[in-house]
Amino acid sequence: MSSDARRAEYLRTIGIDLWMPRTGAVRGAAVRCAEASPRAQPGPAGDEEAWQRLRAEVLGCTRCALHQSRTQAVLGVGPTRCDWMVIGEAPGAEEDRRGEPFVGRAGKLLDAMLRAIGLSREANVYIANILKSRPPGNRDPLPEEVQACLPYLHRQIELVQPRLLLAVGRIAAQNLLGTDEPLGKLRGRVHRFGERNVPLVVTYHPAYLLRSPADKRKAWEDLKFARAALPRSLTG
Numbered sequence: 001m002s003s004d005a006r007r008a009e010y011l012r013t014i015g016i017d018l019w020m021p022r023t024g025a026v027r028g029a030a031v032r033c034a035e036a037s038p039r040a041q042p043g044p045a046g047d048e049e050a051w052q053r054l055r056a057e058v059l060g061c062t063r064c065a066l067h068q069s070r071t072q073a074v075l076g077v078g079p080t081r082c083d084w085m086v087i088g089e090a091p092g093a094e095e096d097r098r099g100e101p102f103v104g105r106a107g108k109l110l111d112a113m114l115r116a117i118g119l120s121r122e123a124n125v126y127i128a129n130i131l132k133s134r135p136p137g138n139r140d141p142l143p144e145e146v147q148a149c150l151p152y153l154h155r156q157i158e159l160v161q162p163r164l165l166l167a168v169g170r171i172a173a174q175n176l177l178g179t180d181e182p183l184g185k186l187r188g189r190v191h192r193f194g195e196r197n198v199p200l201v202v203t204y205h206p207a208y209l210l211r212s213p214a215d216k217r218k219a220w221e222d223l224k225f226a227r228a229a230l231p232r233s234l235t236g
């Protein structure tokens, strides 16, 4: 199957139909898989040790009360150095049980969306949450929990060195950007995050898209916008 046909299949999976002429070229999808397939390289040798230290610290962390109710802390998944980093709010029940972010139905939808632009957690996108421990009953993170946990995310960003951050969902976007603006106003803009001023683009959380499939097309527009925001001169 050609990469265009594969992408059309992924798009159909996420609920976006595209017209395909007999030549196999996809109309209406401006992003080519090959263009979006960015670098994923191992970091310097010392990074492995830094990752091990960070993982041990997070798994044993007691900085906030969430350590009392979690099954396990969830650090992140993906190549330890790559261009794209997806950031959600916190682990849910399934993530807490399995120790990996974005698993279950929402995770599958996120994977399909990412594959539509040539990304996968196995190859070229790192996925993490702001909070590493699950809030009971999946309630929203408290400000003091975010404050306690954010240094871990900053450390992950230092190590991964992403060229683009994709914040998924209102909670992640508002906490990362320190704003109360609604998600609708945060979409479609390139924000900046942290000391490295990493470009940050906002889109919907896949769990929301499962409840509101009519917005999947907007999420697809966000992904294309994010791809275009990745600095072209740095795509390597």
Ligand code: SF4
Pocket: 058, 061, 062, 063, 064, 065, 066, 067, 073, 131, 132, 133, 145, 148, 149
């Ligand atoms: S949420 Fe973060 S700060 Fe709180 S216990 Fe878990 S790892 Fe530590």
